[in-house]
Amino acid sequence: MRSEQEIMDLILSVAKSDSRILAAYLKGSRTNPNVPKDLYRDFDLMYVVTETDSFRQDPAWLDLFGPRILTQEQDSEFGYGDRFGLRTNYQQLYSWLLLLEDGNRIDLGVETVEHMQQGCTRNKLFLPLLDKIGCLPKLPPPSDEDFHVKPPTASQFHGCCNEFFWSLCDVAKGIARDELPFAMTTYHAQARPMLEQMLAWYVGCATDFSISCGKSNKFFRNCLPQPLYQRYTQIYCDSDYQHMWQAIRIACSLFHDAAKDVGAQLGFSYPQADEDGFSQYLTFIQRTLCQANSGGPL
Structure with a gap:
Protein backbone atom coordinates (compact mmCIF):
# COMPACT_ATOMS: atom_id res chain seq x y z
CA MET A 1 0.00 0.00 0.00
CA PRO A 142 -9.68 22.80 9.10
CA SER A 143 -12.40 22.22 11.69
CA ASP A 144 -15.31 19.78 11.99
CA GLU A 145 -17.48 22.50 13.53
CA ASP A 146 -20.01 22.24 10.69
CA PHE A 147 -20.74 18.66 11.77
CA HIS A 148 -21.18 19.24 15.50
CA VAL A 149 -24.46 18.02 16.96
CA LYS A 150 -26.96 20.87 16.77
CA PRO A 151 -29.47 21.49 19.59
CA PRO A 152 -33.05 20.67 18.65
CA THR A 153 -36.02 22.96 18.78
CA ALA A 154 -38.99 21.87 20.86
CA SER A 155 -40.79 20.96 17.64
CA GLN A 156 -37.89 18.78 16.46
CA PHE A 157 -37.65 17.05 19.83
CA HIS A 158 -41.34 16.19 19.91
CA GLY A 159 -41.34 15.22 16.24
CA CYS A 160 -38.47 12.80 16.83
CA CYS A 161 -40.33 11.18 19.72
CA ASN A 162 -43.54 10.87 17.73
CA GLU A 163 -41.83 9.41 14.66
CA PHE A 164 -39.92 6.87 16.77
CA PHE A 165 -43.02 5.41 18.37
CA TRP A 166 -45.18 5.74 15.27
CA SER A 167 -42.62 3.85 13.17
CA LEU A 168 -42.38 1.09 15.75
CA CYS A 169 -46.13 0.56 15.40
CA ASP A 170 -45.52 -0.30 11.75
CA VAL A 171 -42.64 -2.59 12.74
CA ALA A 172 -44.93 -4.46 15.13
CA LYS A 173 -47.62 -4.73 12.44
CA GLY A 174 -45.04 -6.11 10.00
CA ILE A 175 -43.97 -8.76 12.50
CA ALA A 176 -47.61 -9.71 13.16
CA ARG A 177 -48.14 -10.20 9.43
CA ASP A 178 -44.87 -12.14 9.05
CA GLU A 179 -43.61 -9.48 6.62
CA LEU A 180 -39.96 -9.60 7.55
CA PRO A 181 -38.61 -7.24 4.84
CA PHE A 182 -41.17 -4.56 5.73
CA ALA A 183 -40.65 -4.93 9.48
CA MET A 184 -36.87 -4.94 9.29
CA THR A 185 -36.65 -2.06 6.80
CA THR A 186 -39.04 0.10 8.79
CA TYR A 187 -37.14 -0.63 11.99
CA HIS A 188 -33.75 0.31 10.54
CA ALA A 189 -34.80 3.05 8.10
CA GLN A 190 -37.33 4.92 10.26
CA ALA A 191 -37.27 3.95 13.94
CA ARG A 192 -33.54 3.47 14.52
CA PRO A 193 -32.56 6.86 12.98
CA MET A 194 -34.89 8.56 15.47
CA LEU A 195 -33.23 6.74 18.37
CA GLU A 196 -29.81 7.70 17.04
CA GLN A 197 -30.91 11.32 16.65
CA MET A 198 -32.01 11.37 20.28
CA LEU A 199 -28.73 9.80 21.38
CA ALA A 200 -26.83 12.42 19.36
CA TRP A 201 -28.76 15.15 21.20
CA TYR A 202 -27.90 13.38 24.44
CA VAL A 203 -24.22 13.63 23.48
CA GLY A 204 -24.73 17.26 22.51
CA CYS A 205 -26.25 18.11 25.89
CA ALA A 206 -23.34 16.41 27.66
CA THR A 207 -20.71 18.29 25.63
CA ASP A 208 -22.39 21.68 25.22
CA PHE A 209 -22.94 20.75 21.55
CA SER A 210 -19.23 21.02 20.84
CA ILE A 211 -18.45 17.70 19.11
CA SER A 212 -19.48 15.56 16.16
CA CYS A 213 -20.73 11.99 16.45
CA GLY A 214 -19.30 11.30 13.00
CA LYS A 215 -20.91 10.16 9.77
CA SER A 216 -23.79 7.79 10.56
CA ASN A 217 -22.89 8.29 14.26
CA LYS A 218 -19.83 6.11 13.84
CA PHE A 219 -18.20 7.63 16.95
CA PHE A 220 -21.01 6.63 19.33
CA ARG A 221 -18.67 4.15 21.01
CA ASN A 222 -16.47 7.03 22.14
CA CYS A 223 -19.18 9.66 22.61
CA LEU A 224 -21.72 7.78 24.69
CA PRO A 225 -21.21 6.60 28.29
CA GLN A 226 -20.17 2.94 28.13
CA PRO A 227 -23.33 1.53 29.79
CA LEU A 228 -25.51 3.48 27.35
CA TYR A 229 -23.45 2.34 24.38
CA GLN A 230 -23.70 -1.29 25.49
CA ARG A 231 -27.48 -0.96 25.54
CA TYR A 232 -27.34 0.63 22.10
CA THR A 233 -25.45 -2.35 20.65
CA GLN A 234 -28.33 -4.59 21.70
CA ILE A 235 -30.87 -2.86 19.46
CA TYR A 236 -29.45 -4.68 16.43
CA CYS A 237 -31.17 -7.97 15.75
CA ASP A 238 -31.34 -10.88 13.33
CA SER A 239 -34.41 -12.21 11.50
CA ASP A 240 -35.76 -14.13 14.50
CA TYR A 241 -38.96 -12.37 15.57
CA GLN A 242 -38.34 -13.06 19.25
CA HIS A 243 -34.99 -11.31 18.91
CA MET A 244 -36.70 -8.42 17.12
CA TRP A 245 -39.19 -8.02 19.97
CA GLN A 246 -36.32 -8.00 22.44
CA ALA A 247 -34.43 -5.38 20.38
CA ILE A 248 -37.57 -3.23 20.23
CA ARG A 249 -37.98 -3.36 24.01
CA ILE A 250 -34.36 -2.32 24.52
CA ALA A 251 -34.66 0.45 21.92
CA CYS A 252 -37.79 1.81 23.64
CA SER A 253 -36.15 1.77 27.06
CA LEU A 254 -33.04 3.47 25.70
CA PHE A 255 -35.07 6.07 23.83
CA HIS A 256 -37.15 6.81 26.93
CA ASP A 257 -34.07 7.37 29.12
CA ALA A 258 -32.20 9.47 26.55
CA ALA A 259 -35.23 11.58 25.63
CA LYS A 260 -36.16 12.23 29.26
CA ASP A 261 -32.61 13.44 29.90
CA VAL A 262 -32.49 15.62 26.77
CA GLY A 263 -35.92 17.05 27.53
CA ALA A 264 -34.98 17.87 31.11
CA GLN A 265 -31.77 19.63 30.05
CA LEU A 266 -33.38 21.64 27.25
CA GLY A 267 -36.66 22.39 28.97
CA PHE A 268 -38.86 20.18 26.76
CA SER A 269 -41.68 18.03 28.11
CA TYR A 270 -41.42 14.34 27.28
CA PRO A 271 -44.49 13.18 25.28
CA GLN A 272 -45.35 10.25 27.53
CA ALA A 273 -48.71 9.93 25.77
CA ASP A 274 -46.94 8.89 22.55
CA GLU A 275 -45.04 6.15 24.36
CA ASP A 276 -48.20 5.02 26.12
CA GLY A 277 -50.08 4.87 22.85
CA PHE A 278 -47.38 2.70 21.33
CA SER A 279 -47.40 0.42 24.40
CA GLN A 280 -51.16 0.07 24.07
CA TYR A 281 -50.81 -0.90 20.42
CA LEU A 282 -48.16 -3.47 21.30
CA THR A 283 -50.55 -5.01 23.81
CA PHE A 284 -53.12 -5.28 21.03
CA ILE A 285 -50.55 -6.91 18.72
CA GLN A 286 -49.51 -9.34 21.45
CA ARG A 287 -53.09 -10.34 22.15
CA THR A 288 -53.94 -10.97 18.51
CA LEU A 289 -50.74 -12.94 17.96
CA CYS A 290 -51.44 -15.14 20.94
CA GLN A 291 -55.00 -15.72 19.78
CA ALA A 292 -53.77 -16.70 16.33
CA ASN A 293 -51.02 -18.85 17.88
CA SER A 294 -48.60 -17.42 15.28
CA GLY A 295 -46.24 -15.43 17.41
CA GLY A 296 -44.52 -15.30 20.74
CA PRO A 297 -44.89 -13.00 23.69
CA LEU A 298 -43.45 -9.53 23.50
Missing part, protein backbone atom coordinates in the same frame (compact mmCIF):
# COMPACT_ATOMS: atom_id res chain seq x y z
CA ARG A 2 1.40 3.38 -0.96
CA SER A 3 1.95 5.74 1.95
CA GLU A 4 -0.02 8.92 2.58
CA GLN A 5 2.97 10.97 1.45
CA GLU A 6 3.26 9.02 -1.82
CA ILE A 7 -0.42 9.62 -2.62
CA MET A 8 -0.17 13.30 -1.70
CA ASP A 9 2.90 13.68 -3.92
CA LEU A 10 1.01 12.02 -6.76
CA ILE A 11 -2.03 14.28 -6.25
CA LEU A 12 0.19 17.35 -6.53
CA SER A 13 2.15 15.96 -9.46
CA VAL A 14 -1.02 15.38 -11.47
CA ALA A 15 -2.25 18.90 -10.65
CA LYS A 16 1.03 20.58 -11.55
CA SER A 17 1.42 18.77 -14.87
CA ASP A 18 -2.12 19.41 -16.16
CA SER A 19 -2.78 22.94 -17.42
CA ARG A 20 -6.52 22.43 -17.04
CA ILE A 21 -6.11 22.13 -13.25
CA LEU A 22 -5.90 25.54 -11.56
CA ALA A 23 -5.96 24.56 -7.88
CA ALA A 24 -6.36 21.59 -5.55
CA TYR A 25 -7.71 21.16 -2.07
CA LEU A 26 -8.43 18.34 0.33
CA LYS A 27 -11.56 17.91 2.42
CA GLY A 28 -13.07 15.18 4.60
CA SER A 29 -11.53 12.98 7.28
CA ARG A 30 -7.88 13.54 6.35
CA THR A 31 -8.26 17.23 7.17
CA ASN A 32 -10.12 16.62 10.44
CA PRO A 33 -7.84 16.87 13.50
CA ASN A 34 -10.42 15.01 15.62
CA VAL A 35 -10.58 11.87 13.50
CA PRO A 36 -8.29 8.93 14.42
CA LYS A 37 -5.63 8.31 11.81
CA ASP A 38 -5.78 4.89 10.14
CA LEU A 39 -5.16 3.18 6.80
CA TYR A 40 -8.77 3.38 5.68
CA ARG A 41 -9.29 7.12 5.44
CA ASP A 42 -10.26 8.31 1.97
CA PHE A 43 -8.43 11.07 0.14
CA ASP A 44 -11.32 13.47 -0.49
CA LEU A 45 -9.78 15.57 -3.25
CA MET A 46 -11.11 18.40 -5.35
CA TYR A 47 -9.39 19.87 -8.39
CA VAL A 48 -10.48 23.36 -9.48
CA VAL A 49 -10.42 23.29 -13.28
CA THR A 50 -10.96 25.42 -16.36
CA GLU A 51 -13.84 23.16 -17.48
CA THR A 52 -15.18 19.70 -16.63
CA ASP A 53 -16.19 18.31 -20.03
CA SER A 54 -12.77 17.07 -21.14
CA PHE A 55 -12.24 15.26 -17.83
CA ARG A 56 -15.58 13.49 -18.21
CA GLN A 57 -15.26 12.67 -21.90
CA ASP A 58 -11.83 11.09 -21.60
CA PRO A 59 -11.45 9.53 -18.13
CA ALA A 60 -8.12 7.90 -19.06
CA TRP A 61 -6.41 10.57 -16.93
CA LEU A 62 -7.71 8.74 -13.84
CA ASP A 63 -5.24 5.95 -14.62
CA LEU A 64 -2.49 8.26 -13.37
CA PHE A 65 -3.52 7.39 -9.82
CA GLY A 66 -2.84 3.69 -10.33
CA PRO A 67 -4.75 0.49 -11.15
CA ARG A 68 -8.35 0.54 -9.94
CA ILE A 69 -10.37 -2.42 -8.66
CA LEU A 70 -13.67 -0.52 -8.36
CA THR A 71 -14.99 2.79 -9.66
CA GLN A 72 -18.23 4.70 -9.23
CA GLU A 73 -19.00 8.06 -10.77
CA GLN A 74 -21.46 10.83 -10.18
CA ASP A 75 -23.76 9.72 -13.01
CA SER A 76 -23.89 6.03 -12.03
CA GLU A 77 -27.39 4.64 -11.60
CA PHE A 78 -28.28 4.05 -7.92
CA GLY A 79 -24.89 5.50 -6.88
CA TYR A 80 -23.94 8.39 -4.66
CA GLY A 81 -25.14 10.86 -7.28
CA ASP A 82 -28.65 9.49 -6.83
CA ARG A 83 -28.38 9.36 -3.04
CA PHE A 84 -27.26 12.98 -2.70
CA GLY A 85 -29.15 14.51 -5.62
CA LEU A 86 -26.00 15.22 -7.65
CA ARG A 87 -26.99 13.89 -11.06
CA THR A 88 -27.06 17.35 -12.57
CA ASN A 89 -24.88 20.40 -13.23
CA TYR A 90 -22.05 18.33 -14.70
CA GLN A 91 -20.59 21.32 -16.53
CA GLN A 92 -19.64 22.82 -13.17
CA LEU A 93 -18.96 19.73 -11.03
CA TYR A 94 -18.22 16.08 -11.66
CA SER A 95 -16.66 13.39 -9.49
CA TRP A 96 -15.51 9.78 -9.21
CA LEU A 97 -14.90 7.31 -6.39
CA LEU A 98 -11.70 5.38 -7.01
CA LEU A 99 -10.79 2.24 -5.08
CA LEU A 100 -7.19 1.53 -6.00
CA GLU A 101 -5.47 -1.82 -6.24
CA ASP A 102 -3.15 -1.04 -3.33
CA GLY A 103 -6.08 -0.37 -0.95
CA ASN A 104 -6.03 3.42 -1.12
CA ARG A 105 -9.26 5.21 -2.01
CA ILE A 106 -9.52 8.61 -3.65
CA ASP A 107 -12.86 10.42 -3.89
CA LEU A 108 -12.00 12.84 -6.65
CA GLY A 109 -13.95 15.76 -8.04
CA VAL A 110 -13.37 18.47 -10.63
CA GLU A 111 -15.18 21.80 -10.34
CA THR A 112 -15.00 25.11 -12.11
CA VAL A 113 -13.71 28.24 -10.39
CA GLU A 114 -17.24 29.65 -10.40
CA HIS A 115 -18.63 26.58 -8.65
CA MET A 116 -15.83 26.55 -6.09
CA GLN A 117 -16.38 30.22 -5.28
CA GLN A 118 -20.07 29.54 -4.64
CA GLY A 119 -18.97 27.17 -1.87
CA CYS A 120 -21.61 24.55 -2.69
CA THR A 121 -19.34 21.59 -1.86
CA ARG A 122 -17.20 23.31 0.76
CA ASN A 123 -17.29 23.26 4.55
CA LYS A 124 -14.73 24.04 7.26
CA LEU A 125 -12.88 20.80 6.56
CA PHE A 126 -10.89 22.52 3.82
CA LEU A 127 -7.14 22.20 3.27
CA PRO A 128 -5.57 24.00 0.27
CA LEU A 129 -2.88 21.97 -1.50
CA LEU A 130 -2.06 24.02 -4.60
CA ASP A 131 -3.27 27.31 -6.06
CA LYS A 132 -1.82 28.34 -9.42
CA ILE A 133 -3.93 31.47 -9.88
CA GLY A 134 -4.82 32.56 -6.34
CA CYS A 135 -8.47 31.50 -6.56
CA LEU A 136 -8.86 29.49 -3.32
CA PRO A 137 -10.46 31.25 -0.35
CA LYS A 138 -8.42 32.14 2.72
CA LEU A 139 -9.99 30.10 5.52
CA PRO A 140 -9.02 29.18 9.10
CA PRO A 141 -7.38 25.79 9.76
Whole structure:
Protein backbone atom coordinates (compact mmCIF):
# COMPACT_ATOMS: atom_id res chain seq x y z
CA MET A 1 0.00 0.00 0.00
CA ARG A 2 1.40 3.38 -0.96
CA SER A 3 1.95 5.74 1.95
CA GLU A 4 -0.02 8.92 2.58
CA GLN A 5 2.97 10.97 1.45
CA GLU A 6 3.26 9.02 -1.82
CA ILE A 7 -0.42 9.62 -2.62
CA MET A 8 -0.17 13.30 -1.70
CA ASP A 9 2.90 13.68 -3.92
CA LEU A 10 1.01 12.02 -6.76
CA ILE A 11 -2.03 14.28 -6.25
CA LEU A 12 0.19 17.35 -6.53
CA SER A 13 2.15 15.96 -9.46
CA VAL A 14 -1.02 15.38 -11.47
CA ALA A 15 -2.25 18.90 -10.65
CA LYS A 16 1.03 20.58 -11.55
CA SER A 17 1.42 18.77 -14.87
CA ASP A 18 -2.12 19.41 -16.16
CA SER A 19 -2.78 22.94 -17.42
CA ARG A 20 -6.52 22.43 -17.04
CA ILE A 21 -6.11 22.13 -13.25
CA LEU A 22 -5.90 25.54 -11.56
CA ALA A 23 -5.96 24.56 -7.88
CA ALA A 24 -6.36 21.59 -5.55
CA TYR A 25 -7.71 21.16 -2.07
CA LEU A 26 -8.43 18.34 0.33
CA LYS A 27 -11.56 17.91 2.42
CA GLY A 28 -13.07 15.18 4.60
CA SER A 29 -11.53 12.98 7.28
CA ARG A 30 -7.88 13.54 6.35
CA THR A 31 -8.26 17.23 7.17
CA ASN A 32 -10.12 16.62 10.44
CA PRO A 33 -7.84 16.87 13.50
CA ASN A 34 -10.42 15.01 15.62
CA VAL A 35 -10.58 11.87 13.50
CA PRO A 36 -8.29 8.93 14.42
CA LYS A 37 -5.63 8.31 11.81
CA ASP A 38 -5.78 4.89 10.14
CA LEU A 39 -5.16 3.18 6.80
CA TYR A 40 -8.77 3.38 5.68
CA ARG A 41 -9.29 7.12 5.44
CA ASP A 42 -10.26 8.31 1.97
CA PHE A 43 -8.43 11.07 0.14
CA ASP A 44 -11.32 13.47 -0.49
CA LEU A 45 -9.78 15.57 -3.25
CA MET A 46 -11.11 18.40 -5.35
CA TYR A 47 -9.39 19.87 -8.39
CA VAL A 48 -10.48 23.36 -9.48
CA VAL A 49 -10.42 23.29 -13.28
CA THR A 50 -10.96 25.42 -16.36
CA GLU A 51 -13.84 23.16 -17.48
CA THR A 52 -15.18 19.70 -16.63
CA ASP A 53 -16.19 18.31 -20.03
CA SER A 54 -12.77 17.07 -21.14
CA PHE A 55 -12.24 15.26 -17.83
CA ARG A 56 -15.58 13.49 -18.21
CA GLN A 57 -15.26 12.67 -21.90
CA ASP A 58 -11.83 11.09 -21.60
CA PRO A 59 -11.45 9.53 -18.13
CA ALA A 60 -8.12 7.90 -19.06
CA TRP A 61 -6.41 10.57 -16.93
CA LEU A 62 -7.71 8.74 -13.84
CA ASP A 63 -5.24 5.95 -14.62
CA LEU A 64 -2.49 8.26 -13.37
CA PHE A 65 -3.52 7.39 -9.82
CA GLY A 66 -2.84 3.69 -10.33
CA PRO A 67 -4.75 0.49 -11.15
CA ARG A 68 -8.35 0.54 -9.94
CA ILE A 69 -10.37 -2.42 -8.66
CA LEU A 70 -13.67 -0.52 -8.36
CA THR A 71 -14.99 2.79 -9.66
CA GLN A 72 -18.23 4.70 -9.23
CA GLU A 73 -19.00 8.06 -10.77
CA GLN A 74 -21.46 10.83 -10.18
CA ASP A 75 -23.76 9.72 -13.01
CA SER A 76 -23.89 6.03 -12.03
CA GLU A 77 -27.39 4.64 -11.60
CA PHE A 78 -28.28 4.05 -7.92
CA GLY A 79 -24.89 5.50 -6.88
CA TYR A 80 -23.94 8.39 -4.66
CA GLY A 81 -25.14 10.86 -7.28
CA ASP A 82 -28.65 9.49 -6.83
CA ARG A 83 -28.38 9.36 -3.04
CA PHE A 84 -27.26 12.98 -2.70
CA GLY A 85 -29.15 14.51 -5.62
CA LEU A 86 -26.00 15.22 -7.65
CA ARG A 87 -26.99 13.89 -11.06
CA THR A 88 -27.06 17.35 -12.57
CA ASN A 89 -24.88 20.40 -13.23
CA TYR A 90 -22.05 18.33 -14.70
CA GLN A 91 -20.59 21.32 -16.53
CA GLN A 92 -19.64 22.82 -13.17
CA LEU A 93 -18.96 19.73 -11.03
CA TYR A 94 -18.22 16.08 -11.66
CA SER A 95 -16.66 13.39 -9.49
CA TRP A 96 -15.51 9.78 -9.21
CA LEU A 97 -14.90 7.31 -6.39
CA LEU A 98 -11.70 5.38 -7.01
CA LEU A 99 -10.79 2.24 -5.08
CA LEU A 100 -7.19 1.53 -6.00
CA GLU A 101 -5.47 -1.82 -6.24
CA ASP A 102 -3.15 -1.04 -3.33
CA GLY A 103 -6.08 -0.37 -0.95
CA ASN A 104 -6.03 3.42 -1.12
CA ARG A 105 -9.26 5.21 -2.01
CA ILE A 106 -9.52 8.61 -3.65
CA ASP A 107 -12.86 10.42 -3.89
CA LEU A 108 -12.00 12.84 -6.65
CA GLY A 109 -13.95 15.76 -8.04
CA VAL A 110 -13.37 18.47 -10.63
CA GLU A 111 -15.18 21.80 -10.34
CA THR A 112 -15.00 25.11 -12.11
CA VAL A 113 -13.71 28.24 -10.39
CA GLU A 114 -17.24 29.65 -10.40
CA HIS A 115 -18.63 26.58 -8.65
CA MET A 116 -15.83 26.55 -6.09
CA GLN A 117 -16.38 30.22 -5.28
CA GLN A 118 -20.07 29.54 -4.64
CA GLY A 119 -18.97 27.17 -1.87
CA CYS A 120 -21.61 24.55 -2.69
CA THR A 121 -19.34 21.59 -1.86
CA ARG A 122 -17.20 23.31 0.76
CA ASN A 123 -17.29 23.26 4.55
CA LYS A 124 -14.73 24.04 7.26
CA LEU A 125 -12.88 20.80 6.56
CA PHE A 126 -10.89 22.52 3.82
CA LEU A 127 -7.14 22.20 3.27
CA PRO A 128 -5.57 24.00 0.27
CA LEU A 129 -2.88 21.97 -1.50
CA LEU A 130 -2.06 24.02 -4.60
CA ASP A 131 -3.27 27.31 -6.06
CA LYS A 132 -1.82 28.34 -9.42
CA ILE A 133 -3.93 31.47 -9.88
CA GLY A 134 -4.82 32.56 -6.34
CA CYS A 135 -8.47 31.50 -6.56
CA LEU A 136 -8.86 29.49 -3.32
CA PRO A 137 -10.46 31.25 -0.35
CA LYS A 138 -8.42 32.14 2.72
CA LEU A 139 -9.99 30.10 5.52
CA PRO A 140 -9.02 29.18 9.10
CA PRO A 141 -7.38 25.79 9.76
CA PRO A 142 -9.68 22.80 9.10
CA SER A 143 -12.40 22.22 11.69
CA ASP A 144 -15.31 19.78 11.99
CA GLU A 145 -17.48 22.50 13.53
CA ASP A 146 -20.01 22.24 10.69
CA PHE A 147 -20.74 18.66 11.77
CA HIS A 148 -21.18 19.24 15.50
CA VAL A 149 -24.46 18.02 16.96
CA LYS A 150 -26.96 20.87 16.77
CA PRO A 151 -29.47 21.49 19.59
CA PRO A 152 -33.05 20.67 18.65
CA THR A 153 -36.02 22.96 18.78
CA ALA A 154 -38.99 21.87 20.86
CA SER A 155 -40.79 20.96 17.64
CA GLN A 156 -37.89 18.78 16.46
CA PHE A 157 -37.65 17.05 19.83
CA HIS A 158 -41.34 16.19 19.91
CA GLY A 159 -41.34 15.22 16.24
CA CYS A 160 -38.47 12.80 16.83
CA CYS A 161 -40.33 11.18 19.72
CA ASN A 162 -43.54 10.87 17.73
CA GLU A 163 -41.83 9.41 14.66
CA PHE A 164 -39.92 6.87 16.77
CA PHE A 165 -43.02 5.41 18.37
CA TRP A 166 -45.18 5.74 15.27
CA SER A 167 -42.62 3.85 13.17
CA LEU A 168 -42.38 1.09 15.75
CA CYS A 169 -46.13 0.56 15.40
CA ASP A 170 -45.52 -0.30 11.75
CA VAL A 171 -42.64 -2.59 12.74
CA ALA A 172 -44.93 -4.46 15.13
CA LYS A 173 -47.62 -4.73 12.44
CA GLY A 174 -45.04 -6.11 10.00
CA ILE A 175 -43.97 -8.76 12.50
CA ALA A 176 -47.61 -9.71 13.16
CA ARG A 177 -48.14 -10.20 9.43
CA ASP A 178 -44.87 -12.14 9.05
CA GLU A 179 -43.61 -9.48 6.62
CA LEU A 180 -39.96 -9.60 7.55
CA PRO A 181 -38.61 -7.24 4.84
CA PHE A 182 -41.17 -4.56 5.73
CA ALA A 183 -40.65 -4.93 9.48
CA MET A 184 -36.87 -4.94 9.29
CA THR A 185 -36.65 -2.06 6.80
CA THR A 186 -39.04 0.10 8.79
CA TYR A 187 -37.14 -0.63 11.99
CA HIS A 188 -33.75 0.31 10.54
CA ALA A 189 -34.80 3.05 8.10
CA GLN A 190 -37.33 4.92 10.26
CA ALA A 191 -37.27 3.95 13.94
CA ARG A 192 -33.54 3.47 14.52
CA PRO A 193 -32.56 6.86 12.98
CA MET A 194 -34.89 8.56 15.47
CA LEU A 195 -33.23 6.74 18.37
CA GLU A 196 -29.81 7.70 17.04
CA GLN A 197 -30.91 11.32 16.65
CA MET A 198 -32.01 11.37 20.28
CA LEU A 199 -28.73 9.80 21.38
CA ALA A 200 -26.83 12.42 19.36
CA TRP A 201 -28.76 15.15 21.20
CA TYR A 202 -27.90 13.38 24.44
CA VAL A 203 -24.22 13.63 23.48
CA GLY A 204 -24.73 17.26 22.51
CA CYS A 205 -26.25 18.11 25.89
CA ALA A 206 -23.34 16.41 27.66
CA THR A 207 -20.71 18.29 25.63
CA ASP A 208 -22.39 21.68 25.22
CA PHE A 209 -22.94 20.75 21.55
CA SER A 210 -19.23 21.02 20.84
CA ILE A 211 -18.45 17.70 19.11
CA SER A 212 -19.48 15.56 16.16
CA CYS A 213 -20.73 11.99 16.45
CA GLY A 214 -19.30 11.30 13.00
CA LYS A 215 -20.91 10.16 9.77
CA SER A 216 -23.79 7.79 10.56
CA ASN A 217 -22.89 8.29 14.26
CA LYS A 218 -19.83 6.11 13.84
CA PHE A 219 -18.20 7.63 16.95
CA PHE A 220 -21.01 6.63 19.33
CA ARG A 221 -18.67 4.15 21.01
CA ASN A 222 -16.47 7.03 22.14
CA CYS A 223 -19.18 9.66 22.61
CA LEU A 224 -21.72 7.78 24.69
CA PRO A 225 -21.21 6.60 28.29
CA GLN A 226 -20.17 2.94 28.13
CA PRO A 227 -23.33 1.53 29.79
CA LEU A 228 -25.51 3.48 27.35
CA TYR A 229 -23.45 2.34 24.38
CA GLN A 230 -23.70 -1.29 25.49
CA ARG A 231 -27.48 -0.96 25.54
CA TYR A 232 -27.34 0.63 22.10
CA THR A 233 -25.45 -2.35 20.65
CA GLN A 234 -28.33 -4.59 21.70
CA ILE A 235 -30.87 -2.86 19.46
CA TYR A 236 -29.45 -4.68 16.43
CA CYS A 237 -31.17 -7.97 15.75
CA ASP A 238 -31.34 -10.88 13.33
CA SER A 239 -34.41 -12.21 11.50
CA ASP A 240 -35.76 -14.13 14.50
CA TYR A 241 -38.96 -12.37 15.57
CA GLN A 242 -38.34 -13.06 19.25
CA HIS A 243 -34.99 -11.31 18.91
CA MET A 244 -36.70 -8.42 17.12
CA TRP A 245 -39.19 -8.02 19.97
CA GLN A 246 -36.32 -8.00 22.44
CA ALA A 247 -34.43 -5.38 20.38
CA ILE A 248 -37.57 -3.23 20.23
CA ARG A 249 -37.98 -3.36 24.01
CA ILE A 250 -34.36 -2.32 24.52
CA ALA A 251 -34.66 0.45 21.92
CA CYS A 252 -37.79 1.81 23.64
CA SER A 253 -36.15 1.77 27.06
CA LEU A 254 -33.04 3.47 25.70
CA PHE A 255 -35.07 6.07 23.83
CA HIS A 256 -37.15 6.81 26.93
CA ASP A 257 -34.07 7.37 29.12
CA ALA A 258 -32.20 9.47 26.55
CA ALA A 259 -35.23 11.58 25.63
CA LYS A 260 -36.16 12.23 29.26
CA ASP A 261 -32.61 13.44 29.90
CA VAL A 262 -32.49 15.62 26.77
CA GLY A 263 -35.92 17.05 27.53
CA ALA A 264 -34.98 17.87 31.11
CA GLN A 265 -31.77 19.63 30.05
CA LEU A 266 -33.38 21.64 27.25
CA GLY A 267 -36.66 22.39 28.97
CA PHE A 268 -38.86 20.18 26.76
CA SER A 269 -41.68 18.03 28.11
CA TYR A 270 -41.42 14.34 27.28
CA PRO A 271 -44.49 13.18 25.28
CA GLN A 272 -45.35 10.25 27.53
CA ALA A 273 -48.71 9.93 25.77
CA ASP A 274 -46.94 8.89 22.55
CA GLU A 275 -45.04 6.15 24.36
CA ASP A 276 -48.20 5.02 26.12
CA GLY A 277 -50.08 4.87 22.85
CA PHE A 278 -47.38 2.70 21.33
CA SER A 279 -47.40 0.42 24.40
CA GLN A 280 -51.16 0.07 24.07
CA TYR A 281 -50.81 -0.90 20.42
CA LEU A 282 -48.16 -3.47 21.30
CA THR A 283 -50.55 -5.01 23.81
CA PHE A 284 -53.12 -5.28 21.03
CA ILE A 285 -50.55 -6.91 18.72
CA GLN A 286 -49.51 -9.34 21.45
CA ARG A 287 -53.09 -10.34 22.15
CA THR A 288 -53.94 -10.97 18.51
CA LEU A 289 -50.74 -12.94 17.96
CA CYS A 290 -51.44 -15.14 20.94
CA GLN A 291 -55.00 -15.72 19.78
CA ALA A 292 -53.77 -16.70 16.33
CA ASN A 293 -51.02 -18.85 17.88
CA SER A 294 -48.60 -17.42 15.28
CA GLY A 295 -46.24 -15.43 17.41
CA GLY A 296 -44.52 -15.30 20.74
CA PRO A 297 -44.89 -13.00 23.69
CA LEU A 298 -43.45 -9.53 23.50
